[in-house]
Structures are given as C-alpha cells and as structure tokens.
Amino acid sequence: MSEDKKxxxxxGKEVEFTNEPNLLEVIRKAGMNVPTxxxxxxxxxxxxxxxxxxxxxxxxxxTMINSSCTMPPEAGIKxxxxxxxxxxxxxxxxxxxxxxxxxxxxxxxxxxxxxLQQYAEEYxxxxxxxxxxxxxxxxxxxxxxxxxxxxxxxxxxGACVRACHEHQGLQVLGFANRGSATHVQPMAGKPxxxxxxxxCGQCAAVCPTxxxxxxxVVNDVWAEITNPNKKVVAQFAPSVRVALGEMFGLKPGVNTxxxxxxxxxxxxxxxxxxxxxxxxxxxxxxxxxxxxRLTTGGTLPMFTSCCPGWVRFLELQHPDMLNHLSxxxxxxxxxxxxxxxxxxxxxxxxxxxxxxSVSIMPCTAxxxxxxxxxxxxxxxxxxxxxxxxxxxxxxxxxxxGIDFNSLEDVPADSPFGQxxxxxxxxxxSGGVAEAAARTxxxxxxxxxxxxxxxxxxxxxxxxxxxxxxxxxxKVKVKIVNTLAEAEKCMREIKEGKADYQLLEVMACxxxxxxxxxQPLSFNDSxxxxxxxxxxxxxxxxxxxxxxxxxxxxxxxxxxxxxxxxSHKSHELLHTSYSDKRSGCYIGIAK
Amino acid sequence: xxxxxxxxxxxxIDEILxxxxxxxxxxxxxxxxxxxxxxxLPEEAMTYIGExxxxxxxxTVYGVATFYAQFSLEPKGKYExxxxxxxxxHVRGSMPxxxxxxxxxxxxxxxxxxxxxxxxxxxVSCLGACGLAPVCVINEKVYPQMTSDAISIVxxxxxxxxxxx
Numbered sequence: 001m002s003e004d005k006k007x008x009x010x011x012g013k014e015v016e017f018t019n020e021p022n023l024l025e026v027i028r029k030a031g032m033n034v035p036t037x038x039x040x041x042x043x044x045x046x047x048x049x050x051x052x053x054x055x056x057x058x059x060x061x062x063t064m065i066n067s068s069c070t071m072p073p074e075a076g077i078k079x080x081x082x083x084x085x086x087x088x089x090x091x092x093x094x095x096x097x098x099x100x101x102x103x104x105x106x107x108x109x110x111x112x113x114x115x116l117q118q119y120a121e122e123y124x125x126x127x128x129x130x131x132x133x134x135x136x137x138x139x140x141x142x143x144x145x146x147x148x149x150x151x152x153x154x155x156x157x158g159a160c161v162r163a164c165h166e167h168q169g170l171q172v173l174g175f176a177n178r179g180s181a182t183h184v185q186p187m188a189g190k191p192x193x194x195x196x197x198x199x200c201g202q203c204a205a206v207c208p209t210x211x212x213x214x215x216x217v218v219n220d221v222w223a224e225i226t227n228p229n230k231k232v233v234a235q236f237a238p239s240v241r242v243a244l245g246e247m248f249g250l251k252p253g254v255n256t257x258x259x260x261x262x263x264x265x266x267x268x269x270x271x272x273x274x275x276x277x278x279x280x281x282x283x284x285x286x287x288x289x290x291x292x293r294l295t296t297g298g299t300l301p302m303f304t305s306c307c308p309g310w311v312r313f314l315e316l317q318h319p320d321m322l323n324h325l326s327x328x329x330x331x332x333x334x335x336x337x338x339x340x341x342x343x344x345x346x347x348x349x350x351x352x353x354x355x356x357s358v359s360i361m362p363c364t365a366x367x368x369x370x371x372x373x374x375x376x377x378x379x380x381x382x383x384x385x386x387x388x389x390x391x392x393x394x395x396x397x398x399x400x401g402i403d404f405n406s407l408e409d410v411p412a413d414s415p416f417g418q419x420x421x422x423x424x425x426x427x428x429s430g431g432v433a434e435a436a437a438r439t440x441x442x443x444x445x446x447x448x449x450x451x452x453x454x455x456x457x458x459x460x461x462x463x464x465x466x467x468x469x470x471x472x473x474k475v476k477v478k479i480v481n482t483l484a485e486a487e488k489c490m491r492e493i494k495e496g497k498a499d500y501q502l503l504e505v506m507a508c509x510x511x512x513x514x515x516x517x518q519p520l521s522f523n524d525s526x527x528x529x530x531x532x533x534x535x536x537x538x539x540x541x542x543x544x545x546x547x548x549x550x551x552x553x554x555x556x557x558x559x560x561x562x563x564x565x566s567h568k569s570h571e572l573l574h575t576s577y578s579d580k581r582s583g584c585y586i587g588i589a590k
Numbered sequence: 591x592x593x594x595x596x597x598x599x600x601x602x603i604d605e606i607l608x609x610x611x612x613x614x615x616x617x618x619x620x621x622x623x624x625x626x627x628x629x630x631l632p633e634e635a636m637t638y639i640g641e642x643x644x645x646x647x648x649x650t651v652y653g654v655a656t657f658y659a660q661f662s663l664e665p666k667g668k669y670e671x672x673x674x675x676x677x678x679x680h681v682r683g684s685m686p687x688x689x690x691x692x693x694x695x696x697x698x699x700x701x702x703x704x705x706x707x708x709x710x711x712x713x714v715s716c717l718g719a720c721g722l723a724p725v726c727v728i729n730e731k732v733y734p735q736m737t738s739d740a741i742s743i744v745x746x747x748x749x750x751x752x753x754x755x
Contacts, residue, residue: 174649177656187640187648188633196647586648588600588634589641 006075011082021045023068023079024052028523034081035090035119037208038157039069041525042509043166046070049157051119053089055080065089091123099131101209102152109148110210113520116155138183143191145371146199146215146364146516151183154211160184160203167509168313169484172197184211187585196316196586198483200309200507201364201389201516214364214517217386218396224356224385225268231350233343234264235335235416236360237275238427239512240390242534243362246519247394248404252527253534258409260360263397265410271347274412275359276419278335279426279435281556282306283547285573286328286432287439288564290502294444294475299323301478301493301503304432306330308369309507311577313483316586318490319579324503327574331426332359332366333375336384337572338416340377342560346415352379358386360393362427362515365507374575389517418552421452421539428532429481429511430457430464433504437468437477438546445471452545458536460510460528465500476500483507598634602627607642614645617654621661629666631655659714667703667710669748672727676716679724683737687724688713690738694745708752709745 005016008026015030022045027034037049047070054068057078065085080086098120105111134152141149158175161184165171172195176185186195204212224230241257250256257274264272290302305311305326314321329337339357344350359366369375370384377383388396397404411417422438425431434457441449456466457479464479478500480486486505492498508514510528513535521527544550561569581587606623610616617639624635636655640648655661673679673688691697691711695704703710719725722734726741733744 171647171650174647174653175657176649176653185649187637187652585637586641589638 006073008073008075009078011080017073020073023054023066023071023073026073027054027068027079027081032081034068035115035122036069036523037115037155038159039523040159040162040206041523043159043162043206046158046162049155050093051090053086055083055086087123090119091125094120094123094125095128095130097155098125098128100134101155102137102150103128108153108210109213109216110153110207114210115208115522141192142215143193144197144199144215144368145193146367147192147197147201147204148213148215149192150211150213151185152211153209154184155209156182156184157208158184159206159208160212163202163206167202167482167484168198168200168309168507169482169487170196170198170313173203190585194585196584198309198312198316198507199365199368199516200483202508203516204364205514205516205518205520206522208522214389214391215367216392216395217367217388218392218399221358221386221388221396224358229354230356231270231347231354232268232356232358233271233273233339233350234269234358234360235273235275235278235332235339236260236264236393237332237362237366237512238279238424238431238535239362239515239518239531240360240393241424242427242513242531242538243518244390244394245404246521247391247398250405251530252521252524253530253532253537255534255538256404257538258411259404259407260393261412262407262410263393263400263402263404266402266407267396267400269358270350271343271413272410273335273339273416274419274423275331275335275361276423276426277412277416277550277552278331278338279423280420280547280550280553281334281338281573282328282331282426283422283432283435283439284553284557284564285334285569286326287436287443287547289326289328290436291440291443292565294473294501300501301498302326302501304436304502304504305575306426306432307506307512308363308365310483310486310505312365312368312580313486313507315577315580316584317487317581319581321490321493322577322579324493325577327570327576329573329575330366330369331423332361332369332384332387333575334573335359335416336370336375338556340383341572342415342556356386357384358388359384360388360390362390362512362518363508364389364516366517372575373578390515391517391519394519415552415555418550419542420547420550421542421545422547423550424538424542425535427512427535428458429460429506430479430504431511431535432506433457433466433477433479433502435547436502439548440475441468441470442546442548444473447471449546458532460514460532462509475502477502477504479504481506481511482509598628598632598638600638603635603638604642607639612643614643617643617646617651618658621651621655625661629670630662630664633663662702662710662712664702665707665710667708669709669728671709671711672714672717673711674715674717674719674723674725674727675713676720676723678720679716682723684724686738687726687736687741690741691745694742708749 017026020026034052036052038046047067052068056064059076138151245254245256303325367387370387375383422435466477468475513531514528636651637648640646640651726733
C-alpha cells in the first residue's frame with residue numbers, strides 16, 4: 001500500500017511521494033525548500049516555530065495554512081510555498097522572535113551560521129522594535145568546559161531538548177514554566193557543568209541560534225602560536241579530515257588530510273601529528289587487552305573507551321559497570337601522552353616546558369576529557385592544553401586568511417603521523433570494532449586476516465551485531481551509537497541477557513563523523529553517510545589497513561614501549577575511571 | 591528555586607512511586623502525593639523521581655512541576671490561603687482582598703509564604719463558587735463574600751488562635 005506512487009502538486013509542479021513522513025520532506029525531495037527552525041530530519045517533528053507554514057489547497061477548494069513539518073503528504077493537494085499569506089506569517093514569526101532576542105549579532109558565536117539571522121535577512125525584517133521588547137534577560141551559563149548556554153538567544157524550538165532525549169536518552173535539558181515564561185534549562189536551572197550532561201554537543205549541533213554554542217578556545221590557541229617562546233604541537237582526529245572541507249565549499253566526505261596538515265603549518269603550528277596514528281596505537285593496546293580478557297576470564301563484555309561522552313555517561317549512570325570499560329585512553333589521550341613523553345626526544349628544540357599540545361576533534365566532549373584528573377601531569381598542567389573542534393579550526397583557518405582549497409598537500413610530521421586504514425575508520429560507528437577485529441584476528445590466530453572489510457559492522461544505523469570467527473574462536477560484537485541505545489545494552493548486561501564479548505559505543509548518532517563539534521548541517525540527513533564514506537575510502541586507499549602493520553607504530557614499540565600492555569604502555573596509554581555519580585546531584589537516587 | 595528546607599525521607603517517596611507502579615504516566619499523581627506529604631515539591635524529591643522512574647529525568651519532572659499552578663516549589667504555610675480571581679470574583683473585588691492579605695502578612699513582591707511559615711498565599715482561577723464572590727479558601731474552609739476588612743478579621747482570629755497555642 002505505502003509503496004503506491006501518489007502525487008501532489010507543489011508550486012504547479014507535479015511531485016510523486018511514497019512514504020515521506022511529512023510534507024516538508026516531499027517539498028525538499030522536489031528540489032524546493034521552506035524555512036524552518038525546529039525541524040531536524042533526525043528528530044521527531046515538533047511544529048513549534050511555524051516558519052515552515054505553507055498554503056494547502058484541497059481538491060474541494062478549501063484552503064488551509066499548515067506547518068509542512070507536521071503535515072502528512074496527501075494525494076491530490078496543491079501546495080503553495082510563498083503566497084502573501086504565508087510570507088506574512090513567517091515575517092511575523094521572525095519579528096516576534098527578534099523582539100524577544102538578544103540581538104548582539106556581531107559578538108555572537110553563531111553569527112554567520114545562525115538561521116534566525118539568515119531568515120531575518122532573507123525576509124527583509126527591518127523593524128524589530130515594532131513589538132514590546134523582552135526585559136528579563138537571563139545570565140549566560142558558562143560553567144561547562146564544552147558548551148555555552150545563552151537563554152537570551154533561545155527561540156524555544158525545542159531541538160536541543162529533543163536531541164538530548166531522542167539521541168542520548170538523558171533529557172538533561174527540558175522546558176520549564178509555561179506561557180511567556182517558558183524557557184529551556186537543566187533541572188531547576190542548574191549550571192550545565194553540575195548536571196548529568198555528557199558534553200556530546202548534539203544540542204549545539206541542532207540549535208538554530210546562538211543559544212547553545214561550543215566553548216571556543218581559538219583565541220587561547222592563537223596566543224600560544226604567536227608566543228615565540230612556545231612550541232605548539234597539533235593532532236587531529238579521523239573525522240575532522242572528512243568534514244572540515246564543508247566549511248570551505250567542499251562536499252561532505254572529501255578527504256582533506258594533507259590540506260589540514262598544510263593549513264596548520266601555515267597558521268604556525270610547529271608540528272602536526274595525526275590522531276589516526278594513535279587510533280592505531282589504541283587498537284594495539286585495546287585488541288591486546290580484549291584478547292587477554294577473553295583468554296584469561298577477564299570481565300566481559302569489554303566496552304570501548306574512545307568516546308568521552310560514553311565514558312562520562314558510564315561514570316555517572318552506571319558506575320558499577322566501569323570494570324567493563326577498556327582501560328585504554330582514547331586516541332586523543334594516547335597521543336597527548338606520547339607527545340609529552342617522546343617529542344622532546346625527537347625534536348631537541350622542544351622541551352617539556354615550552355611544548356603546548358593542541359588537539360582538533362569533531363567532538364565537544366573531548367574538551368572535557370582533556371581536563372580529566374587522570375590526565376594531569378606532575379607540574380599541574382594537563383597532558384593536552386587545548387582541544388579545538390572542527391568548527392573552531394575552520395574559523396581559525398579563515399581568520400588566518402588561508403585559501404584552504406588551493407593549499408599544497410603537506411604530509412604529517414614523524415614519528416607520529418603515519419596511519420593505517422584501521423586508524424582512519426575510528427571516526428565512524430563500527431570502525432573501532434572493525435579495526436580491532438583486524439588486529440585481534442592476528443593476535444588470536446597468528447595469521448593475517450585476508451578480507452579486512454567487515455561489511456556488517458558498517459553503516460550509520462544505531463545497532464549492529466556481528467559474529468566473528470577468529471579461526472574457530474567465536475566472538476560476538478555489538479556496536480551501538482547514541483547513548484539511548486547504550487542504556488539498553490547496560491540493562492541487557494545487568495539482566496544477564498548479553499551474549500556478546502565486545503561492545504563498541506559512540507555517543508553521537510553515526511559516530512564521531514557526526515560529532516557535536518563538526519561543521520553545522522542542520523538539514524542534511526545524508527551527511528553522516530557521506531562523511532563515513534570518506535573515511536571508508538581513505539581506508540581502502542591506504543597502503544596499510546591493519547594497525548599492527550603501521551611502521552611508525554612498530555617503531556614506537558621497538559624503541560620505547562616494548563609491547564602492547566607492557567609496563568611502560570600501561571603507564572602512558574592506560575587510565576582509570578571513577579564513580580562520578582555520588583558527586584552529582586542525581587547521586588541521591590543511588 | 592529554593593533549596594531544601596525539609597529533610598526528605600526517600601522511603602516515603604519510594605512508597606509513593608510504588609503505589610504508582612513506577613510508571614511515568616502517573617507523574618502528576620506522584621507529584622500530588624509528594625506535595626501532600628511535604629506541602630510543596632522539594633527539589634530532591636523531583637530529582638529522585640526523575641532518576642527512579644523510567645523515561646523521566648530531573649529536568650522533565652521539573653518541567654511538569656513548573657507547568658502546573660497546583661504545584662509549589664516553595665514550602666507552603668500551615669494555613670494555605672487561596673484567593674479566587676476568577677471573572678466573577680475579580681469584578682466583585684478580589685484584588686483589594688488580595689492586597690489586604692499581602693499587606694497584613696507582609697508578603698512583598700512574589701513571596702508566597704510568611705517568614706514564620708504560618709501562612710501562604712495563592713491566587714486561583716475559579717473555585718466554582720461564583721455566587722459567593724469574592725471567595726477565599728483557607729485550608730479547605732470557604733470564606734464567602736470577602737472584603738478587605740472581613741479577611742483582616744479572619745486572619746486576626748487565626749493569628750490569635752496560633753498565639754493561644
């Protein structure tokens with residue numbers, strides 16, 4: 001039935017539709033568009049902002065104004081997108097929103113990528129003082145290391161509330177009060193840093209205005225770079241390379257690794273390493289840890305530990321499960337430690353004192369991770385000084401006046417710049433498990449895996465279960481993204497219903513490629529797949545596709561670390577976790 | 591809002607949740623029962639419910655609690671005064687009654703409870719007793735056809751009783 005082709009008419013053009021959930025999707029499929037603040041393809045339609053209203057003419061001649069995001073497509077209707085009536089409604093919506101809005105656009109973090117600003121300009125809103133202006137301004141919540149919440153810029157579209165609920169199952173943000181007093185806030189208006197927020201930044205990724213933004217460290221990093229007494233070392237994560245190009249007009253998924261190296265050098269970074277290298281290192285350690293747990297009766301299923309949102313989730317919501325979590329630091333954490341320990345040995349002009357370590361991540365939660373107690377050095381500094389998101393790097397490149405697309409390719413620096421295909425797919429849900437399987441196979445069987453691509457582990461859908469045959473040893477792997485799914489796994493395990501030995505969790509939908517720090521893409525539902533494809537292509541084209549084949553990894557073990565899970569690697573590359581629930585207000589409910 | 595002013599007995603709240611089957615569809619009933627016990631909704635109680643009941647979070651419980659006028663996030667007084675400000679009461683002079691109460695009890699701005707915790711004041715929309723307008727209700731007892739003088743006498747009587755105790 002639903003496969004039947006039905007048609008409706010949009011702006012005089014006959015358009016076919018099948019199972020599109022709403023009229024807005026049909027309009028977009030037909031190559032047209034209407035403005036919206038609250039509609040986000042990955043979230044439940046909400047119908048809050050009324051910007052997507054269209055005029056619908058039914059076959060019986062009746063005319064209605066309807067929000068296209070909540071209206072199911074109907075055969076035979078005529079849809080008009082830009083009549084005087086709907087334009088008038090949209091203009092009034094914008095005027096009323098702006099009356100209640102902190103219009104300090106020039107100093108707003110979202111300036112240039114703000115949808116409110118964009119539509120106000122497109123609809124020619126000039127008289128914003130027509131309506132009574134809001135008087136009760138609220139304080140900006142600057143408490144979090146990762147996100148800034150400014151309710152004076154909130155338009156109550158509820159996208160953040162839905163993202164927190166539908167992706168992460170957390171509902172840290174909610175609506176409070178009602179009517180004109182309604183606003184979005186955590187429980188009782190608590191500062192975000194004091195809540196159960198895991199810093200994933202998915203709320204900021206869907207916010208149309210400057211109400212939720214990433215806490216930027218760009219100015220601090222510039223200060224270090226321009227300081228002649230400092231040597232600034234950078235690393236950047238797998239997902240950054242396939243998304244940054246979007247900020248410079250490239251298609252999602254275009255691999256810009258060597259252009260990023262070049263841009264960073266041009267900005268003034270002294271050395272550029274690749275987090276893909278330490279993703280390989282993570283696999284060496286994590287695959288070994290997994291095989292050891294598997295063969296010596298350790299705690300199973302083992303959980304991957306690369307995602308700082310997931311780690312914080314576990315520390316807050318399931319501290320009793322922390323022994324399942326791999327003790328491996330994340331790739332960011334590993335390279336942070338390796339840079340501190342070994343860069344001064346390879347580059348004599350760099351010392352422990354003048355080294356500044358900066359990482360560029362697709363992730364807002366990495367900012368929090370870098371500040372963890374466990375990553376504090378003896379001198380009180382953190383192993384990684386600054387964490388920038390992909391967005392922040394894009395802005396930095398623009399402000400440096402660099403023409404990104406015409407940069408000549410530059411390779412990463414050695415000895416921590418080379419990577420394999422296994423390292424690069426870390427950025428997509430399933431990638432860590434696939435990379436681990438390639439190396440674990442060798443560890444268990446002593447042979448090399450021939451078909452390195454494990455298709456069942458690929459795809460950005462939320463849950464995947466794969467059974468691996470390591471030459472007779474059967475291993476079941478579960479791969480989930482979003483913490484709403486991870487929570488279900490925790491219940492399975494507690495109820496004794498889990499039959500898998502390895503659980504890979506990434507908090508963001510689709511994995512790091514869709515992280516909260518990635519370039520904004522409010523309405524492109526295919527962007528995840530395109531970025532993922534970019535990483536899979538990088539994997540395919542690589543000279544090496546297994547972490548243990550990476551020559552620089554071999555060198556690191558030969559010269560310094562001896563072997564995976566050795567005493568030295570435990571010291572440098574592994575970490576510990578702690579119960580954070582008792583220190584949080586939710587701790588009162590055991 | 592305000593911090594906790596009573597100590598919460600989570601056993602009591604567990605009993606309430608148990609009676610509601612720990613099901614989120616009974617959230618309003620849960621909150622009503624908690625308010626019955628404590629005379630208001632302590633923050634810890636809302637957090638506890640948000641954490642214990644599947645599908646809720648502290649923020650969502652807080653959202654429901656602040657949406658409905660029936661819930662108070664501040665402790666209520668021993669005497670809960672409700673002043674009806676429905677249309678009938680309003681035109682027959684509920685505002686002067688309200689102002690008289692505020693003045694008498696020294697409740698300034700949006701304060702709802704007196705410092706001694708004896709009285710709390712709430713404006714309600716319609717008590718369904720329009721024939722008796724303007725109406726006040728103090729702890730379930732209805733006081734019809736109030737004036738500022740009359741409510742003053744009522745409050746004096748209550749205060750005298752309290753001092754006598």
